């Protein structure tokens with residue numbers, strides 16, 4: 602059997618074992634999710650759950666349905682079948698506002714920042730849902746709105762310190778190198794004080810050093826703020842290093858779910874990455 606980087610063949614497992622480290626109760630549950638676009642079944646009867654405080658990776662070859670799954674979780678896509686349970690509600694589809702207002706934040710595969718705005722102002726946009734005063738008061742920047750803005754700025758400054766981006770706080774993000782833009786995007790999501798952070802390929806396009814920095818920030822966010830993290834990532838070294846549990850998709854189906862060690866030894870997973878033809 603040929604070797605696939607990051608994988609070693611051994612036993613087969615398709616049920617998620619709990620990680621060694623202590624994680625909490627189930628905070629997000631997806632059951633029998635199906636999503637199609639015309640004739641393409643992007644997600645086919647996929648179920649998995651996410652526990653409080655864990656780092657949960659979704660991996661799989663190109664086109665496996667990973668981004669579609671994140672889009673179902675934050676309500677951008679509506680599944681045709683299945684249910685999503687979150688914040689005490691079981692829904693046939695997530696409402697994007699319900700997701701955001703109950704603490705689900707997201708970063709994107711292709712950076713989605715305001716390129717002409719500074720790092721600081723981009724991070725402030727992450728506070729919008731937390732602002733109590735309406736547009737009129739915010740525009741006047743007076744009285745209660747001014748006090749509120751000071752509090753939001755103070756919170757954003759803590760995020761800036763945490764991510765070590767003080768030196769670029771006034772720089773328009775369009776002028777920043779790619780790795781730093783990714784860090785600012787993480788900062789904007791953190792500014793929302795999320796309970797669940799969805800990261801879509803946080804290391805894409807980064808060099809080795811930038812990947813190490815980003816891995817450290819993800820682990821620090823998880824440890825220091827207790828933020829639950831669901832991430833899609835193609836770099837298997839990173840996934841296996843930082844994740845507690847990994848769900849594997851291939852052609853829209855779940856083919857494995859378990860700890861990094863279980864998944865890397867799963868023959869279905871090895872075959873999927875080698876491109877072994879599948880039945881269907």
Ligand SMILES: Nc1ncnc2c1ncn2[C@@H]1O[C@H](COP(=O)(O)OP(=O)(O)OP(=O)(O)O)[C@@H](O)[C@H]1O
Pocket residue numbers: 638641642643661662663664665666667668669670
């Ligand atoms: N908005 C859409 N319209 C039509 N087809 C779509 C749409 N979004 C996703 N798909 C299709 O659904 C399938 C799964 O795509 P998805 O982007 O979820 O995969 P992925 O695992 O994230 O892939 P990659 O690793 O390449 O980003 C693909 O065949 C894709 O072309």
